[in-house]
Amino acid sequence: MTKELTAEQKVKFYQKGTFTVGNRLVDADNRSVQASMERSNAITSGHRACQGCGEALGARYALDTAMRVTGGQMIAANATGCLEVFTTPYPETSWQMPWLHSLFGNAPAVASGMQAAMKAKGKKTRIVAQGGDGGTVDIGFGCLSGMFERNDDVLYICYDNEAYMNTGVQRSGATPGGARTATTMPVGEAYPGNVFGTGKNLPRIAMAHNIPYVATASVAYLQDLEAKVEKAMSLEGARYIHVYVPCPLGWGCASNATINLARLVVETGFFPLFEAEHGKVTATRPIRQRVPIEEYLKPQRRFAHLFKTDAGAEAIRKLQAMCDHNIAEYDLLREGEETLA
Amino acid sequence: MLKQLEGSHAVAEAVALCRPEVICAYPISPQTHIVEHCGELVREGKMGNCEYMNVESEFAALSACIGSSACGARTYTATASQGLLFMAEAVYNASGLGLPIVMTVANRAIGAPINIWNDHTDSMAMRDAGWLQLFAETNQEALDLHIQAFRIAEQMSQPVMVCMDGFILTHAYERVSMPTQEQVDQFLPPYTPQQVLDPANPYSIGAMVGPEAFTEVRYLAHEKQLQALDVIPGIAAEFKAIFGRDSGGLIREYETEGADTIVVTLGSVAGTVKDTVDEMRADGKKIGVVTVGSFRPFPSAALREAVKHANEVVVLEKSFAIGFGGVVANNIMMSLQGTGIHVHTVVAGLGGRPITMPSLHRLFDTALKGELEDMHFLNLQWDIVNAELQRQREQIASGPTAESILRNIQTDTARGTPTPAAE
Numbered sequence: 001m002t003k004e005l006t007a008e009q010k011v012k013f014y015q016k017g018t019f020t021v022g023n024r025l026v027d028a029d030n031r032s033v034q035a036s037m038e039r040s041n042a043i044t045s046g047h048r049a050c051q052g053c054g055e056a057l058g059a060r061y062a063l064d065t066a067m068r069v070t071g072g073q074m075i076a077a078n079a080t081g082c083l084e085v086f087t088t089p090y091p092e093t094s095w096q097m098p099w100l101h102s103l104f105g106n107a108p109a110v111a112s113g114m115q116a117a118m119k120a121k122g123k124k125t126r127i128v129a130q131g132g133d134g135g136t137v138d139i140g141f142g143c144l145s146g147m148f149e150r151n152d153d154v155l156y157i158c159y160d161n162e163a164y165m166n167t168g169v170q171r172s173g174a175t176p177g178g179a180r181t182a183t184t185m186p187v188g189e190a191y192p193g194n195v196f197g198t199g200k201n202l203p204r205i206a207m208a209h210n211i212p213y214v215a216t217a218s219v220a221y222l223q224d225l226e227a228k229v230e231k232a233m234s235l236e237g238a239r240y241i242h243v244y245v246p247c248p249l250g251w252g253c254a255s256n257a258t259i260n261l262a263r264l265v266v267e268t269g270f271f272p273l274f275e276a277e278h279g280k281v282t283a284t285r286p287i288r289q290r291v292p293i294e295e296y297l298k299p300q301r302r303f304a305h306l307f308k309t310d311a312g313a314e315a316i317r318k319l320q321a322m323c324d325h326n327i328a329e330y331d332l333l334r335e336g337e338e339t340l341a
Numbered sequence: 342m343l344k345q346l347e348g349s350h351a352v353a354e355a356v357a358l359c360r361p362e363v364i365c366a367y368p369i370s371p372q373t374h375i376v377e378h379c380g381e382l383v384r385e386g387k388m389g390n391c392e393y394m395n396v397e398s399e400f401a402a403l404s405a406c407i408g409s410s411a412c413g414a415r416t417y418t419a420t421a422s423q424g425l426l427f428m429a430e431a432v433y434n435a436s437g438l439g440l441p442i443v444m445t446v447a448n449r450a451i452g453a454p455i456n457i458w459n460d461h462t463d464s465m466a467m468r469d470a471g472w473l474q475l476f477a478e479t480n481q482e483a484l485d486l487h488i489q490a491f492r493i494a495e496q497m498s499q500p501v502m503v504c505m506d507g508f509i510l511t512h513a514y515e516r517v518s519m520p521t522q523e524q525v526d527q528f529l530p531p532y533t534p535q536q537v538l539d540p541a542n543p544y545s546i547g548a549m550v551g552p553e554a555f556t557e558v559r560y561l562a563h564e565k566q567l568q569a570l571d572v573i574p575g576i577a578a579e580f581k582a583i584f585g586r587d588s589g590g591l592i593r594e595y596e597t598e599g600a601d602t603i604v605v606t607l608g609s610v611a612g613t614v615k616d617t618v619d620e621m622r623a624d625g626k627k628i629g630v631v632t633v634g635s636f637r638p639f640p641s642a643a644l645r646e647a648v649k650h651a652n653e654v655v656v657l658e659k660s661f662a663i664g665f666g667g668v669v670a671n672n673i674m675m676s677l678q679g680t681g682i683h684v685h686t687v688v689a690g691l692g693g694r695p696i697t698m699p700s701l702h703r704l705f706d707t708a709l710k711g712e713l714e715d716m717h718f719l720n721l722q723w724d725i726v727n728a729e730l731q732r733q734r735e736q737i738a739s740g741p742t743a744e745s746i747l748r749n750i751q752t753d754t755a756r757g758t759p760t761p762a763a764e
Binding site: 074077085087088089091093097098099100101102103106109111112118119120121122125146150 | 362363365390391392394395396397398400401402404405406407408409410411412413414416430431434438538539540542543544545546547548549550551554
């Protein structure tokens with residue numbers, strides 16, 4: 001591999017003039033680091049992600065930030081899933097950093113082993129682990145909890161698109177109630193999509209481990225995501241960031257709806273953005289313009305059935321109630337506060 | 342230095358002499374004393390900068406080993422039984438990634454019915470996972486094999502499982518010769534990985550491979566194991582040059598000269614078999630023993646050579662492929678294809694049932710008389726088996742066999758009939 005093909009490769013911009021590639025049209029002070037041609041490039045172009053993939057966007061911004069703040073002194077562990085598959089079709093790879101994929105359910109433990117190796121060798125190299133919601137909330141949950149409880153020096157990033165997309169959109173523990181997936185097909189009045197269970201709020205579960213840092217982020221707010229990754233990398237011990245990443249294929253939405261849905265999920269209150277340190281919430285992102293949950297549900301085919309039956313209407317009411325609960329819980333409608341861009 | 346040590350402690354001290362950098366541990370009987378003593382040695386500062394991690398499962402233990410080994414750290418873990426099966430996915434993964442992890446398996450049965458005692462079902466379940474599998478006969482050999490295992494693993498870029506009989510070896514106090522640090526350092530150079538996760542030279546490891554190359558990847562793993570058939574005896578010879586004793590290697594022969602019947606076995610039971618053979622040889626009976634030291638790679642050629650003058654081979658194994666027969670025997674039959682040597686399978690010692698000299702005498706005498714059946718279960722209590730079969734014929738009901746026969750045995754005991762036990 002020549003030097004030009006490693007981390008030094010120049011960044012290429014294909015979408016000139018959009019706000020998604022580092023806000024290059026705003027004032028220099030307000031620009032994202034992504035606007036710099038000199039920035040690190042964790043995931044290079046040419047990978048096989050779908051058009052409009054929220055996970056590719058989230059992973060690139062998160063890891064670029066981690067690379068920048070560590071000066072490239074980092075190693076990534078990756079769970080099996082879309083991100084792993086679309087970045088490494090053998091014999092190619094998009095990763096411009098040392099990267100290891102082992103199994104679906106073990107990325108946190110692999111990362112724990114990596115940080116132990118770095119400690120033993122007296123190296124300052126930092127470790128980031130990442131996986132989708134299935135790899136994090138379901139099959140990798142035990143390993144993740146163990147990594148948290150030991151307070152191993154690992155930043156774990158979950159890219160949550162609310163189902164097993166890599167295998168064809170099956171339900172995960174992070175799939176919202178009412179959603180249609182390949183294993184929760186809606187059938188008339190009796191079964192309006194996924195069941196409403198008790199929920200599995202992994203950021204709150206992470207907080208219950210009293211780890212140094214927990215944050216939620218959404219790919220609609222990339223500077224916020226960057227700031228949170230930067231904050232996480234400034235701390236030692238176990239850290240967790242849960243990033244909301246729309247999946248056009250699995251959700252049945254247009255590929256240009258990714259950013260809008262990632263914004264609406266926050267503006268409805270359905271996915272509150274917050275930071276927590278040692279189990280206590282330290283910051284939340286207030287809602288700028290509140291919207292009802294229907295605005296978020298309508299552009300997605302996975303919720304289309306909810307608008308056709310009484311049971312669906314009941315499901316929408318439940319989803320709205322969850323938004324209302326979050327808004328109250330995190331005080332998201334508070335006045336007189338400047339919100340993030 | 343000669344020391345009186347428990348097998349587990351001897352292994353932990355040998356591992357310490359190998360200067361591991363990361364040890365991951367999750368406790369399971371009968372492996373516990375190994376990882377406990379490793380932890381103690383780390384805390385006492387006797388393992389340098391070694392990081393000792395207590396993790397939340399065996400799956401996590403081997404997964405953490407994968408992470409640390411891929412970062413270029415010399416890595417060790419130990420497990421047994423259910424633990425080995427719980428980490429099975431990572432067992433295959435570690436070998437597929439070519440990571441030279443060394444893992445002790447304190448051999449124990451697999452449930453249900455849950456059973457903590459020794460047999461080889463656990464290691465045999467992982468025989469095709471791509472790891473090298475070395476079986477220890479004594480505590481001295483268990484200790485020595487760990488030192489050799491790091492050399493073999495790092496030279497071959499493949500993980501090595503050192504299998505030692507749970508309780509029989511792990512919990513037995515024996516005199517062992519503990520090497521000096523200087524000797525081990527001379528034998529085992531620092532680990533220099535071929536491919537390592539390093540920001541200065543970023544690699545992607547663990548990419549998805551499709552049908553275009555998967556078979557070749559698998560074949561090359563096989564080829565590597567075949568190469569290990571030369572590497573293992575070579576390293577055993579180097580070991581002897583430095584430490585002054587025979588340990589390891591592919592197979593070991595005992596009284597095979599002029600033997601018409603050769604018993605093939607592996608693990609600690611080889612000692613009892615040899616004692617029995619000694620007595621039989623004294624009576625002029627032509628019987629010998631071959632102990633398999635390396636089960637993976639399987640030393641087919643060496644084995645064929647060792648038994649070529651015998652009429653029959655009796656495979657005595659603590660493992661059993663339900664619905665078929667012997668696991669080790671199956672490997673031996675394939676190795677002896679075309680030789681005309683008759684192979685008998687004897688399944689013995691499952692779930693810790695003692696294998697005693699009197700029963701071995703009876704077994705081997707039956708074999709010498711030409712009366713041993715092809716598939717034999719040593720000391721199987723036919724009265725219990727037949728009673729349960731009879732019950733099942735009379736009363737069709739699903740349910741666990743163990744609970745049914747235990748109820749029958751208890752009833753017999755209550756009536757004053759002594760519970761049938763192994764000798």
